[in-house]
Amino acid sequence: MLGYYAATAIGSLRRSKALAILMVLVIGLGIGASMTMITIFHVLSGDPLPGRSGQLYAPVIDPRPLARDRSESPEPDGNFTWPDAMNLLRAKRADRQAAMAGGAVPVRPTQRGELPFYETGRYVTTDFFAMFQVPFAAGSGWRSEDDEARARVVVLGSELSHRLFGNASAIGRSVRLKNTDFRVIGVVDHWNPQPQFYAQINGRVFGKADQFFLPLQTAQELNLDFNGRFSCWDSGGDARTSDHCVWLQFWTQLDSAAKASAYRDYLRSYWREQQAHGRMPRPANPQLYGLMDWLAHEHAIPDDLRLQLSLSLGFLVVCMLNVVGLLLATFLRRSNEISVRRALGARRWDIFLQLGVESCVIGFAGGVLGLLIACLGLWSVRQRPDGYAQLAQMDLSMLFATFLLALVASVIAGLLPAWRACRIPPALQLKTQ
Structure with a gap:
């Protein structure tokens, strides 16, 4: 069933290419900026002598x-x-x-x-x-x-x-x-x-x-x-x-x-x-x-890095609020399609799950873009003269964290639009057909 929903999500995104590209871009920018600073903070706040x-x-x-x-x-x-x-x-x-x-x-x-x-x-x-x-x-x-x-x-x-x-x-x-x-x-x-x-x-x-x-x-x-x-x-x-x-x-x-x-x-x-x-x-x-x-x-991590981390997470929140609006517009434009599915026997949970999978597909694509942006951001940090600059390297845990953050953020952003879309009474839409 999840495979079917994923295929349906990809088809829906193809029909709304402009909105899909915009959502992936917004998620990618938010994830890229935040993961750049999270990675730097992760490296600098690690244990210098593990086990000792x-x-x-x-x-x-x-x-x-x-x-x-x-x-x-x-x-x-x-x-x-x-x-x-x-x-x-x-x-x-x-x-x-x-x-x-x-x-x-x-x-x-x-x-x-x-x-x-x-x-x-x-x-x-x-x-x-x-x-x-x-x-x-x-x-x-x-x-x-x-x-x-x-x-x-x-x-x-x-x-x-x-x-x-x-x-x-x-x-x-x-x-x-x-x-x-x-x-x-x-x-x-x-x-x-x-x-x-x-x-x-x-x-x-x-x-x-x-x-x-x-x-x-x-x-x-x-x-x-x-x-x-x-x-x-x-x-x-x-x-x-x-x-x-x-x-x-x-x-x-x-x-x-x-x-x-x-x-x-x-x-x-x-x-x-x-x-x-x-x-x-x-x-x-x-x-x-x-x-x-x-x-x-002793505040070994520079205060300016803490500030930059807070700003990058704030930027991610702003990006996801924009994604909420874009997803809401995308899902509400498909009210007729959703009403037909409801009339044919689909439960609200089925609609909610379908739209949630669609949010995950968008989040995964945004995660790929965010990873590329984060790698570019870390490369730019390594060009700085700061002593910690050469430590700005993405390890395997941060690689997985990038995709996890993108998926979690997109799912959370899609909760309200999906809930709103599956609550539309199908009878009201079918009367207009």
Whole structure:
């Protein structure tokens, strides 16, 4: 029966080609615009470390002095001072923990004639690699002893390794970063979680992978260039080791809810201990955010994308309201045909089902057009300079979602016109024949 209704629907649409084309175009535009933004939002709001994020936490303490005016944000930015980060590392209250900061250094190629170039990377402590399960193509990270010894070792990203050494092994080779030679002990195998949750959220959250990893204390000793927000207060100096300047990110791995609760209690006791030494005068209220909660708290997805998503969904609603009017006009023009079918014994449900199938056919055609428009929209996004632009790719789930949205929207749009058409008394129409 559904096959018969589908064939009838196609025949009816052929008799009203102009209206059919207009409805498909309207649905296609609405679906294309909305699916472009839904796909981008879907990609950017995904879990950067599936299966691992539930064990990762970002602790937040507030070392700032008491607020002096209302313009100051009541919420800390989540960054740590050097003394606080080192104290938490030495306490070892988590299963794993790491302090980190972004950096950019000039790389001096070993080949003659090649000019130095800048690369961005990360200054981290040893647990970074195991905690985030960073995959290695060769070698490994460094040991905790190398952190304390300020070892001149480096882990390269796969792109930088290939640029410097081609297909040859980089392990054991020397790389000159800024004015210091570092020994390569590992090469990361295409690791680039999106968003880069471990970075400062207000910085480079989406985009290119880090191309080198250096021991944090080594970078500090060599005074290597630092990327990110560096915030100081009072007259405690602006040195990176000052307890009046926040700039480091800190992450912990806690393998159970009980350990997370215990760590939160430890942060509270640490806060009170620092108050006894004249620091951290604000009320002790430490926070411990899970990875996904941290991204939501820090608004990792740009606000303009949320606005564009709302506008695209609003545009889809407007398009479907227009389709309601077009379907109503199409169905009411066929009142005579519907009345004859009713007179021959067709039930209202049969008419309603026939017109519903016709709406689905229009929706499917609109979905095909919407998919093409969405692919074109995603291609245009990839031409933008934004860090997230290259992530604008439609996966299989979004492909199915495009057609599902088109069918659901067209069926909903067809409910009122179909109900109105099947309620027409056949006797009134037959009298006019």
